[in-house]
Amino acid sequence: MAEIRDGIDELDRRIVALLGERMRYIEAAARVKQDRDVVRDEWRKADVIDKAAQAAEDHDFPPALVREIYEVLVEGSIAHEFVKFDQLGEAGE
Ligand SMILES: C=C(O[C@@H]1C=C(C(=O)O)C=C[C@H]1O)C(=O)O
Numbered sequence: 001m002a003e004i005r006d007g008i009d010e011l012d013r014r015i016v017a018l019l020g021e022r023m024r025y026i027e028a029a030a031r032v033k034q035d036r037d038v039v040r041d042e043w044r045k046a047d048v049i050d051k052a053a054q055a056a057e058d059h060d061f062p063p064a065l066v067r068e069i070y071e072v073l074v075e076g077s078i079a080h081e082f083v084k085f086d087q088l089g090e091a092g093e
Pocket residue numbers: 025026029039040041042044045048073074075077078081
């Protein structure tokens with residue numbers, strides 16, 4: 001059991017490292033977007049979640065669970081992007 005948990009812990013470290021890398025792209029999007037109205041893009045949110053669900057099927061992981069995880073991830077990313085976007089605006093004022 002200890003070996004199994006060590007394997008899970010190691011994978012979790014790698015998953016979170018990748019999530020950090022993903023968030024750096026969200027921050028880059030905040031720098032590129034010119035208008036606060038385009039920070040939230042519902043079409044792109046649906047596109048990201050559909051692609052993640054497809055990837056889940058390819059990797060034998062429940063797609064419905066990936067949809068739930070990505071709903072939280074993308075909403076959290078949008079919230080983070082708004083914070084960064086607003087900070088950039090304040091810095092430029
Ligand atoms: C990064 C973007 O901004 C937001 C964050 C998204 C994400 O976490 O993938 C998707 C849509 C956007 O509302 C984007 O528009 O691509």
